[in-house]
Amino acid sequence: MSTIQKDFEERIEENELLNCMRCGFCLPACPTYIETKSEIHSPRGRIALMKAVRDGDIDSYEQVEESLNVCLGCRACEPACPAGVNYGHMLEEARAIFQEHNKPSIKEKTVRKTVFKQLFPNQKRMEQATSLLSFYQKSGLQKTSRKLGILKLFPKHMQQMEKALPQVSKAERSADTVFKAEGDTKATVAMFRGCLMDTMFHETNQSTIKLLNKAGCDVVVPNTQNCCGALHGHSGEKEGALDLAKKNIQAFEDVECDYIITNAGGCGAFLHDYHYLLRHDSIWSERAKEFVDKIVDFSSILIKLGFIDQHNLQVSPQYVTYQDSCHLRNVMGVYKEPRALIQAVQGGSLVEMEKADSCCGSAGIYNITQPDMSMQILDHKMKHVEKTYAQTIITSNPGCLIQMRLGIEREGKSDSMRAVHLADYLLEALVN
Amino acid sequence: MVRDSFIKSLIEIVGESHVECSEAGLMAYSFDATPNFQSKPDVVVSPANTEEISQIVKLCEKHQVPIVPRGSGTNLAAGTTPTQGGVVILFNRLDQIIEIDEENLTITVQPGVITKTICDTVEAKGLFYPPDPSSMKISTIGGNINENSGGLRGLKYGVTKDYILALEVVLPNGEVIRTGGKLAKDVAGYDLTKLLVGSEGTLGIVTEATLKLIPKPETKQTLLAIYESIDQASQTVSSIIANKMTPATLEFMDQPTIHAVEEYSHLGLPTQAEAVLLIEQDGPHSVVSEDIEQIALLCRKEGAIDVKIANTEEEANRLREGRRAALSAIARLSPTTILEDATVPRSEIAPMVRQINRIAEKYNVRIATFGHAGDGNLHPTCMTDARNQEEMERVEKAFEEIFAYAIEFGGTITGEHGVGEMKSPYLAWKVGDAGLEIMKNIKAAFDPHNIMNPRKMFAKETRKRIAL
C-alpha cells in the first residue's frame, strides 16, 4: 500500500465517501463540469477518484491530483447534493495529502514559502507588500511599465490582472480599535478584517465599519487577529491553517462581543469551518465552536438590525447586478440578505444575471494556478453580465471583486462598467 | 481489453481530444447512480455527429467491442455501468436544440440536451413539454427516451413515450434510420419509434428526436393533505378520480418517509400521520380553483386531519418542501440508499404500502416509501449500508418480495427506472418466459452480435421465483 493511499485511508472517512450516492444532482451546479462536460471534472467524478485512491483502485495519482487541482473549491456542489456530502472537507484533506507528498519545483517552493509562510500570516509584511504595490502605483511606475509593456512578459491575463488590482492606500491603522455606534448601541460586534481586505481593500473595511456604526453596532477590531488561513487550507497547507485558526480564536476570545463580523465570503466560510478544522483537538474544538457560532456576514447583521428601514439609500440611476460569493452562498448560506440590501437602494435597479450563483473563476489563487479554466469561466460569466446591461457589478468578496474587474478589463468595458464591494456600494448610497 | 490499433481508429474518427483512456478518465465513467455497480470501460468517446457515431458503431461491430451509450449516467438500473468493458459513447457534444416548430408544436433535439433545458426553452414560448423526472436538471433527453422516464406530471400528461414523434437512430450495423415524423397519425409499418423508446440503449443509438409539445397551462395551484390512516389517503385518490378530476400532480409519502423528513427538515408534519398527499392542478384559472376547492372538500370528507391550500407561489413552495426533501432526508440517514420503483394499479396503493411496511419489518430493514400516488408508481427506498454483507442479503430478499407482491397486485417490477442490469434477473417475473423469449428475438434481429449495451435488460439467468 502506498503512503498516499494510507493517508487517504486514515484521513478521509469512508462513510463520507460512501455518502455520495452518485445521483449526479451536483453536476449542473459544478462550473468545471459545465465547462468540460467531463466526469473527470465533476464532483461525483472527483469523489469517485478519491475513493479509488483510498481503496487502492487507481495508480495514476497525478491524474487524480490534476482533477482536484482543476476543482475551484467553490462548493456549489454541496447545497445541490441531496445526500449532504461534505465535499469541501474531503477536497481540502485530499489536497493536503498530495501537497505533503509532493516534491515541488524550487520555483514553486519559493513562491509558496513567500506566500504562505511569510506574507499571509504576517500582518506587518502584508502591509509592507501592499505599500510596495502602493508605491508602484503612486510613483507612476505603473503607468510607465504599462506603456513599456514590461508586463508583456507575463501571460496575457496576468497583465490584465495587474490592471484589475485596486488602488491601494497605505493601511494606516488608528490606534483606536473601537468604533462607537451612532445613537443607541444595539449590539457589540468584533470585526474580522481579513488580510486582503485590510490591505488592498482597506477602504471597504472602513465602509463596513461605518455601516455597522450606522446600524447601531459598537465595532471592535481586535489587533492580534491574523489571516484566516483560507488560502493555506485550500492549497493543502494544512499546518499553517491550523496555526492561524488558533491564533484567531484566541484573539476574538479576548474581546467581548455578540457577533464576529466578516465582509469577505471566502474568509467567513473558512472561519466557519474552524470547528471542523480543529475537530481532532478536544480543547480547541470546543473553543472553535463558540467562535464559529458568532460568525456572521455584515449583510446579515445589517438586515437583522433593520438598517434599511432606518436609512435612506440612493444612488444615481443605474442597473446593477449581484455576483454571489461562492463561499458566502454555499457555505454560509447567505444570498438573500445582500440582495435585500441592494433592492433597498433607490435608483439602482437590480437585474439578476443568469447563474449569479455560479463561481466567477477567481477561487482564491485559482486564477493564477489554473489560468485557462479560470478565464474560460470568467468569459462565460461576462456574457451573462452583459445581458443584464448592468453598469455596476456588486460582489461580497475581494477575490470575486478582482476577478470581476479583470472580466471588465478583458471585455474592454472599463469605461462603462465597474465592480464594487457591497459595503462600498451601500456607503455610496448612504452618502448620496 | 481493446487493442491500441482500435483506439487509433477511434482517434481517426473523432480526433484525439475526444477520446479518453486515462486511468482517471475511465474510473470517472465506471459507474452511474446505481448502488453497488462499478466497472471500468476500455475507452470513452465524444463523437460530434451522427456520421461519426455510425463509423464508431461499424468499427465496434467489426471488432466485436461492446458499446455503452451514456447520457448523464443518472439511471438507477446499472444501465450505463460498463460491466462488459468496451466503448462508452457520450453525447456531450450533441447537445443542441435543432428546431422549435410552433406550427406543428414540436421540438427537435440532439440526444445530449438536458431535459430541463427543453422544458425551460419551450415554456419561454408559451409551450409545454410535460415529462419531468425528478432528475430533469441533469438527465438527458437521450436517457429519458431510452428509459421511457416518467415524472410528477405523469398521471395527467403521461410519460416520455407519449411525446416522442420521431427518432433518428444508428443501428448496431452502423446504418442510420429515421422513424415516425411530425405526425399525429402514422401507421406505416411497425411502430419502431415506440419500440425504441425504453429500449435502454440495447437496440440502437438515438442521435436525434422530435418531441411533441402542448400549450402551456395557464396556471397551477397546490394543496397538501395530511392523514392519520393510509387507507383514507388512498380512498381520497380514488374519489378524486371517480369525480372525474385528473390532478397534474398527486404525490404521496408514507409514515417512515414523514419521519425521515421531520428528522431532517423539521417542517412540523405530525409524526402520527400515516400519509401525506401533495396535490396540484393546472389549467385555466377558473377550472383550477374550482378543482382545488372540490379536491380539498374530498380530502376532508375522506378524513384528512389537515388540508392546506397555497394562495401564493411562495406558499406552494412551502407545501412542496416536504415531498421535495423526501429523498434528501432519506439519503442522509444512511450510507447507502437504494431507490426502487415497484408500481401497482393506483387502486392497490394502500395494500401495497402495507405489504412494503410488513416486509421491511419481516427482514428487519429500513424502508420508506414515497411516490406518484396518481399512477401507482411507488418508490420504496431502502436505507442501508453496502458494506454490511449480511444486511444486504436481507435487503435483497425484501426487494424480491416487494417485486413479487407488486406483480401479484397486477403491477410491475419497474415503473420508470428501467431494467438495466440490476433488475434483469427479475424481468421474466413480469413478462413471463414466452414474453422474455420474444424480447430476446427482437434484440437479436436488431443486434445479432450483441454489441449494444450487452447484459442490460437480459440476464444470464432468471432469479428463482419466490412463493408468496
Ligand SMILES: Cc1cc2nc3c(=O)[nH]c(=O)nc-3n(C[C@H](O)[C@H](O)[C@H](O)COP(=O)(O)OP(=O)(O)OC[C@H]3O[C@@H](n4cnc5c(N)ncnc54)[C@H](O)[C@@H]3O)c2cc1C
Ligand atoms: C435521484 C434520482 C431521481 C430520479 N427520478 C426519476 C424520476 O422521477 N423518473 C424517472 O423516470 N427516472 C428518474 N430517475 C432515473 C434517471 O434519472 C432517468 O432514467 C433518466 O432518464 C436517465 O437519464 P440520463 O441522461 O442520466 O441517462 P443515462 O443514465 O446515461 O442512460 C440511461 C439509459 O439510456 C441509454 N442511453 C442514453 N442515451 C442514449 C442514446 N442517445 N441512445 C441510446 N441509448 C441511450 C443508456 O445506455 C442507458 O441504458 C432518477 C434518478 C435519480 C438518481
Ligand code: SF4
Ligand atoms: S449530488 Fe451528492 S450524492 Fe449526488 S453525486 Fe453529487 S455528491 Fe454524490
Ligand code: SF4
Ligand atoms: S467545489 Fe465547485 S468546482 Fe469543485 S467539484 Fe464542487 S462545484 Fe465543482
